[in-house]
Amino acid sequence: MTHEERQSWDVVVVGAGGAGLRAAIEAREQGMRTAVICKSLFGKAHTVMAEGGIAASMGNVNEGDNWQVHFRDTMRGGKFLNQWRMAELHAREAPDRVWELETWGALFDRTADGRISQRNFGGHEYPRLAHVGDRTGLELIRTLQQKIVSLQQEDFREFGDYEARLKVFQECTVTRVLKDGERVAGVFGYERESGRFFTIESPAVVLATGGIGKSFKVTSNSWEYTGDGHALALLAGAPLINMEFVQFHPTGMIWPPSVKGILVTESVRGDGGVLRNSEGERFMFGYVPDVFKEKYAQSEDEGDRWYEDPDNNRRPPELLPRDEVARAINSEVKAGRGTPHGGVFLDVSTRMPAEVIKRRLPSMHHQFKELADVDITAEAMEVGPTCHYVMGGVDVDPDTAAAAGVPGLFAAGEVAGGMHGSNRLGGNSLSDLLVFGRRAGLYAAQYTASLTGGERPRPTEADVAAAAAEALRPFSAEGGPDPRASGPAENPYTLHQELQQTMNDLVGIIRKAPEMREALDRLADLRGRARRTGVEGHRQFNPGWHLSLDLRNMLLVSECVARAALERTESRGGHTRDDYPEMDRRWRRANLVCRFAAAQEGAGPAAADPALGQIALERRESPPIRPDLLALFERDELAKYLTDEELTP
Amino acid sequence: MSYQAHFKVWRGDAVGGGLADFEIAVNEGEVVLDIIHRLQATQAPDLAVRWNCKAGKCGSCSAEINGRPRLLCMTRMSVFGQDETVTVTPLRAFPVVRDLVTDVSFNYAKAREVPAFVPPADLKAGEYRMRQEDVGRSQEFRKCIECFLCQDTCHVVRDHEENKAAFAGPRFLMRVAELDMHPLDAADEMGVDRKRSAQEEHGLGYCNITKCCTEVCPEHIKITDNALIPLKERAVDRKYDPLVWLGNKIRRRGE
Numbered sequence: 001m002t003h004e005e006r007q008s009w010d011v012v013v014v015g016a017g018g019a020g021l022r023a024a025i026e027a028r029e030q031g032m033r034t035a036v037i038c039k040s041l042f043g044k045a046h047t048v049m050a051e052g053g054i055a056a057s058m059g060n061v062n063e064g065d066n067w068q069v070h071f072r073d074t075m076r077g078g079k080f081l082n083q084w085r086m087a088e089l090h091a092r093e094a095p096d097r098v099w100e101l102e103t104w105g106a107l108f109d110r111t112a113d114g115r116i117s118q119r120n121f122g123g124h125e126y127p128r129l130a131h132v133g134d135r136t137g138l139e140l141i142r143t144l145q146q147k148i149v150s151l152q153q154e155d156f157r158e159f160g161d162y163e164a165r166l167k168v169f170q171e172c173t174v175t176r177v178l179k180d181g182e183r184v185a186g187v188f189g190y191e192r193e194s195g196r197f198f199t200i201e202s203p204a205v206v207l208a209t210g211g212i213g214k215s216f217k218v219t220s221n222s223w224e225y226t227g228d229g230h231a232l233a234l235l236a237g238a239p240l241i242n243m244e245f246v247q248f249h250p251t252g253m254i255w256p257p258s259v260k261g262i263l264v265t266e267s268v269r270g271d272g273g274v275l276r277n278s279e280g281e282r283f284m285f286g287y288v289p290d291v292f293k294e295k296y297a298q299s300e301d302e303g304d305r306w307y308e309d310p311d312n313n314r315r316p317p318e319l320l321p322r323d324e325v326a327r328a329i330n331s332e333v334k335a336g337r338g339t340p341h342g343g344v345f346l347d348v349s350t351r352m353p354a355e356v357i358k359r360r361l362p363s364m365h366h367q368f369k370e371l372a373d374v375d376i377t378a379e380a381m382e383v384g385p386t387c388h389y390v391m392g393g394v395d396v397d398p399d400t401a402a403a404a405g406v407p408g409l410f411a412a413g414e415v416a417g418g419m420h421g422s423n424r425l426g427g428n429s430l431s432d433l434l435v436f437g438r439r440a441g442l443y444a445a446q447y448t449a450s451l452t453g454g455e456r457p458r459p460t461e462a463d464v465a466a467a468a469a470e471a472l473r474p475f476s477a478e479g480g481p482d483p484r485a486s487g488p489a490e491n492p493y494t495l496h497q498e499l500q501q502t503m504n505d506l507v508g509i510i511r512k513a514p515e516m517r518e519a520l521d522r523l524a525d526l527r528g529r530a531r532r533t534g535v536e537g538h539r540q541f542n543p544g545w546h547l548s549l550d551l552r553n554m555l556l557v558s559e560c561v562a563r564a565a566l567e568r569t570e571s572r573g574g575h576t577r578d579d580y581p582e583m584d585r586r587w588r589r590a591n592l593v594c595r596f597a598a599a600q601e602g603a604g605p606a607a608a609d610p611a612l613g614q615i616a617l618e619r620r621e622s623p624p625i626r627p628d629l630l631a632l633f634e635r636d637e638l639a640k641y642l643t644d645e646e647l648t649p
Numbered sequence: 650m651s652y653q654a655h656f657k658v659w660r661g662d663a664v665g666g667g668l669a670d671f672e673i674a675v676n677e678g679e680v681v682l683d684i685i686h687r688l689q690a691t692q693a694p695d696l697a698v699r700w701n702c703k704a705g706k707c708g709s710c711s712a713e714i715n716g717r718p719r720l721l722c723m724t725r726m727s728v729f730g731q732d733e734t735v736t737v738t739p740l741r742a743f744p745v746v747r748d749l750v751t752d753v754s755f756n757y758a759k760a761r762e763v764p765a766f767v768p769p770a771d772l773k774a775g776e777y778r779m780r781q782e783d784v785g786r787s788q789e790f791r792k793c794i795e796c797f798l799c800q801d802t803c804h805v806v807r808d809h810e811e812n813k814a815a816f817a818g819p820r821f822l823m824r825v826a827e828l829d830m831h832p833l834d835a836a837d838e839m840g841v842d843r844k845r846s847a848q849e850e851h852g853l854g855y856c857n858i859t860k861c862c863t864e865v866c867p868e869h870i871k872i873t874d875n876a877l878i879p880l881k882e883r884a885v886d887r888k889y890d891p892l893v894w895l896g897n898k899i900r901r902r903g904e
Contacts, residue, residue: 041699042757043795044707099774105766105831107784107791114778132788138706139791150765162761193746222701256678262704366869367704370723371680493690537695540662541747544694 018433019413020208026441050137053129055427078421180457184408195539227557243392252386343384393417422573489534708796
């Protein structure tokens with residue numbers, strides 16, 4: 001019954017968003033037979049929801065831009081916690097990755113002289129985001145999808161088979177990375193449509209599964225964002241870093257309730273939109289933190305002049321990095337200056353003509369009209385923070401995207417950690433996907449190519465059988481060998497809602513120690529109950545079963561977030577402690593590393609004790625920033641982030 | 650604010666099935682997909698439905714609501730009367746997999762049959778220069794979220810399975826038009842004639858411009874007027890198409 005299909009490929013990419021597709025294109029162009037596995041249909045990945053643009057210092061709109069300026073902005077946005085080498089590679093390579101998309105058919109909005117237009121965004125010193133209206137993610141996904149089709153057409157001409165060297169296994173979920181000793185040997189998963197299991201043997205696996213937002217109640221993320229790659233890496237023995245840093249995008253829809261959390265693009269502010277409280281005040285002027293004081297306008301007049309004359313004025317504080325704006329909105333609402341539905345007003349209607357709004361922000365116009373009955377050309381939007389992005393992820397080598405300690409495992413995009421430090425700048429995600437997606441594909445291909453035939457690792461029958469048993473468990477819910485697992489069957493949807501509520505309320509945008517301890521208790525309870533999730537029906541396209549299996553991943557990543565957040569006794573970027581409100585320079589070099597505790601004891605997949613934690617946390621010092629990169633900053637600015645010892649050469 | 654709605658949802662698989670009745674709570678501001686999710690969470694945990702972004706951006710949750718092809722996430726419950734029965738069925742033009750999920754592989758097969766963008770040989774990456782007014786036409790078509798509602802509603806294939814082999818459908822004829830209007834596509838130099846292939850390989854001639862595709866497009870792309878008719882006109886000097894001839898006559902008379 002549990003017999004599964006078995007295939008062999010050179011490189012397997014898990015995930016078909018921007019990072020996964022870019023990795024697959026690269027691995028295939030390096031000559032590797034490459035398989036892409038994705039939970040949704042091909043072309044539907046969460047990347048389509050990215051709106052604002054791709055950050056790349058092409059300098060098309062302001063010639064002052066270059067990679068060094070982009071690097072500086074990225075480090076400032078991440079409060080200097082970024083893996084600096086990743087931030088450097090990202091800033092250097094992003095322009096090439098954007099230009100390359102044009103050779104694959106992408107059509108970006110243009111400047112008057114015919115080059116790729118670039119728009120302003122929070123935290124970016126110059127107009128830097130290549131965009132297509134406010135649907136840039138769709139353009140990115142479609143371009144990569146069509147490039148993959150074009151490679152398949154090449155293979156069809158050469159081999160008579162579109163899928164000879166590049167195949168997309170759509171609507172399939174990977175539940176385990178399989179190993180042979182220390183090394184990656186392939187993946188195990190199921191086809192959503194049929195429920196059939198499959199094993200793909202491959203020496204190299206690239207994780208490109210995106211984020212974890214579905215562990216939170218209010219989120220801009222799609223259903224796929226259940227932390228699969230984070231969990232797969234943990235279970236395979238790879239560490240995660242920086243999991244306490246979760247970005248709450250300042251502007252999500254808040255009304256009606258069913259759309260709460262859906263993203264309102266930062267382009268609204270980049271193109272001139274302003275934030276006001278219920279008293280009509282542009283409150284952001286009161287929330288510019290010391291580290292950014294010199295870089296932002298002090299008056300509305302100056303901020304307004306900046307859009308036309310950026311060289312002689314400073315940018316308005318609505319364009320501070322996202323963590324600052326989200327905290328400010330939170331504070332305004334708490335102080336009683338919120339809107340009727342508990343947010344603040346985001347207004348473009350008084351800032352630009354209706355036609356301009358419709359041309360530059362067509363998706364936002366459409367979205368508010370259709371979902372909220374609000375015409376954004378005539379009235380203000382109501383917005384509030386929404387869980388948007390996880391900065392933390394797999395601990396990778398900055399150059400090769402190889403996961404630490406597990407040969408053959410790679411990670412790129414949101415599932416990888418380090419690049420964005422404690423807070424990601426808008427626009428740096430799409431560029432991250434392209435830069436590190438390509439690198440992951442390249443180095444995964446080189447890794448596989450370095451193995452000669454007989455050296456290839458092979459998954460063991462025992463591991464495949466254990467993975468199949470784990471996946472089937474929800475069909476035989478009650479009882480089991482562990483006495484603690486006895487009890488009534490649990491509804492996976494109920495457990496998911498409780499998990500989301502827990503993370504939202506207790507490990508959300510503002511955190512305090514007692515609440516996070518409470519969250520860890522509740523997570524332990526949910527872990528125990530999750531082992532008793534029961535599902536009705538059979539294996540063919542059964543969402544209840546799929547959710548039961550995804551819960552394992554969400555519980556693992558939620559524990560990482562809660563444990564790391566409790567440990568970090570300071571506030572920085574996407575981690576704000578009510579009980580430790582200040583940024584502490586001594587914490588800057590500290591990375592919190594999460595490991596799957598049971599893995600170290602060599603326990604089987606289901607052996608983790610539900611009452612105890614599954615995650616072991618350790619503190620690690622990050623490497624010092626290279627001197628030539630440090631030299632890009634004024635010493636005064638560095639003194640705000642680095643300790644005195646770090647500053648003395 | 651809340652009320653109990655009556656829903657009929659098609660349940661079954663390739664072998665067969667039928668409409669199942671549900672009484673279910675509806676709250677202010679909800680869309681049909683919210684109700685489907687509430688059914689999953691409370692009454693039918695194994696009810697199969699595709700969805701992803703729930704914001705009208707990914708085109709996954711396509712189905713038919715009261716017989717009309719729509720996105721579940723962009724159909725607000727407020728468009729129905731509170732005592733109106735809401736009937737949700739899978740896309741009719743594609744084979745059912747289970748419940749509201751259909752096999753849309755037809756579309757992926759057709760996508761592969763359209764030759765890809767051909768980059769100009771004399772331009773390197775970073776050297777592309779295009780004017781906004783020249784990219785605007787193709788950009789309209791690139792708004793497509795591939796929900797395949799146009800493919801579902803097009804009468805050429807909706808009740809004519811036999812036409813599927815020879816007809817790419819509005820979505821992929823629009824893709825041909827998009828590439829044909831791309832300012833830098835060098836297909837000609839490679840010997841690829843996009844206009845002729847639209848006619849001879851992708852079945853443009855089957856389209857008799859009834860605009861059903863345009864009507865269901867959730868992105869409001871003018872598929873017929875801006876993609877298919879211009880493509881027919883460009884193809885016409887290569888091949889006689891009586892509908893284009895007639896269409897031209899009618900439009901000129903109206904001017």
